[in-house]
Amino acid sequence: MKRLHNFSAGPGALPVSVLEEAQQEMLVYGGAGASIMEISHRSPEYTAVVDSARQHLATLLGLGDEWHILFLQGGASLQFYQLALNFLPAGQTADYVNTGSWSKKAIAEARRVGNVHVAATSAEDNFSHIPPVSSWSHSSDPAYVHITSNNTIFGTQFQEDPVSSPAPLICDASSDFLSRPLDLAPYGMIYAGAQKNIGPAGVTVVLIRKSFMERIKGDLPTMLDYRVHAEKLFNTPPVFAVYMVEKVLRWVAEEGGLMGMKARNEAKADLLYGRIDQTDFYRGTAEKGSRSKMNVTFRLPSEEMEAEFISGAKTEGLLALKGHRSAGGIRASIYNACELSSVQALVDFMSDFERKNG
């Protein structure tokens, strides 16, 4: 069976060249005499892989020595709790911007640890937009301000970095990490599960500014203490996932880095939103000023037609277009590795479907 057009929201499509390279190395990695999965995580071979992954991340994002680059486990979902455990001291409040299901989960976990203030939300509009920064109302001295840069389920995305934060900004960037350049200035920490834009499931990239890290106090459970992971390789890391991430990072660099990803992603998003906006048959669910370039969500005239659309698309080799179960409709996830030709195939299918059903 051949590879089809994959619009999966996550785990998402990976670059074919990366998969091919991994395939070639599956039995024997370099001079190791075994695969990368079968050798020590303290071996020179794995150490070189993780060093290269760190180096590529640093170069792509412009991270200097003032940043820790960690490869952790437990998904972005564990970060929701770990972040608050490390950075939300008793008696202080953390501010959260609630832009959808993942923000809500981050808020719920932080509340287990301490005080949370919701500085802004678009819940009243079913999360169809990002509340403008000028409308946020902060608590008096927040420990940090947390945002979700891209809302995977509702198809909205911050169009720019909120630079005027009153406290270090923390970003769950799981679904748009490395999809465009970033202004690092306001950020204290950025975290992202790998399985959408930068690799397979199993590793979470966590970037922490060293000066922010100094705020962590007291004795924490070892595995949940960022200081432990920053200091040394404490336990067995997700070796294969990190190895794949390193390959994807090299691919991003070869494709022109973050400016290259931005151009690539804008071309796909423009093509798809352009088709959605062409007639009234398709209706985008996110407000135009908040549209995501990663997860494009839209509706058809009826739920029956949406079901037909999804099954017809599958027959044509267009996979995973069903919207999240909590949102309904159609969702096309067009992460970094998704090719323009896949989006063109989807747009052609949309035109054909409208001709027959519109």
Ligand SMILES: Cc1ncc(COP(=O)(O)O)c(C=O)c1O
């Ligand atoms: C924005 C965002 N945050 C967090 C998560 C949860 O990530 P994980 O499954 O790695 O815990 C997801 C997963 O889809 C997501 O899209």
